[in-house]
Amino acid sequence: MKLDAIDRKLLELLQQDATLQVAELAAQVHLSTTPCWRRIQRLKEAGVITRQVALVDPRKVNVGVTVFVTVRTSQHTPAWFEHFRATVQAIPEVVEFYRMSGDIDYLLRIVVPDIQAYDGVYKRLTDGTQLHDVSSSFAMEEIKFTTALPLGYAS
Amino acid sequence: MKLDAIDRKLLELLQQDATLQVAELAAQVHLSTTPCWRRIQRLKEAGVITRQVALVDPRKVNVGVTVFVTVRTSQHTPAWFEHFRATVQAIPEVVEFYRMSGDIDYLLRIVVPDIQAYDGVYKRLTDGTQLHDVSSSFAMEEIKFTTALPLGYAS
């Protein structure tokens, strides 16, 4: 889908604050409400905007500690991967999960209240799945975290 | 702030879909609209819900490649850190940025269209800041990504 400058501006605004009303968005892009509303609908239908969610303060729900876990494995069969994938999907503390290139096979971001709680997640993770070399790194400080993607590359 | 089972259920629902209307949320938690609406207000005022945003499909805006960058540095002065922090904040391709414990000092998640584009970001990152040992790992596949935090630890 082709995105012009107005679409990008709308996405930029909505990525920051999805509660902005259509009239306000319309003013910011110098349009009236109807075409502005239609553009937003188009962006949703095209799957550019996937969903609209509430963001929660991690510390307020007692998951202020984030842990990055790198995984290496010797098992590379599809069946093994599927099992591992399902295991990870079922653990709500895992908020990000990537298959990597290079010497590390998988990278996970996990949120927990403290290091003790992490031990529990670690056990759930490694229980039943053959994991070769699991390494955990703790984040001391979250300096930047945004769900807003850069729009400079959009065509 | 104290969160009971109903608050947690509301947060769970709103983390998945913030467009749900109050009447619908109220039905799901077996309440009428007024107290449900008030609970949501309370969660916002208390800062549990920080914001409401639109999520965008990375591939649809041409940033389908994510790169993890680990940084080690010899400079540990406050002035140096402030400079580094400001540099990173100004780069929209950097969507996450953590100060780590252990042998790695900083971890960044960066989104770009392709490896060539990453080179540009890399240059902006290292230009002007003394970085000792920068290592980049490319994600081949994003298997899980959620903004929904686990609520099982909330008190």
Added chain:
DNA sequence: GTTGAAAAACGCGGAGT
């Protein structure tokens, strides 16, 4: 793309259980 208007949902209060 614009204007205008119907339909819907929200904001917030009051009285009662």
Added chain:
DNA sequence: ACTCCGCGTTTTTCAAC
């Protein structure tokens, strides 16, 4: 503390231009 009621206001949504 929640339910039910409700009305003014705002916002969404769909006409016709």
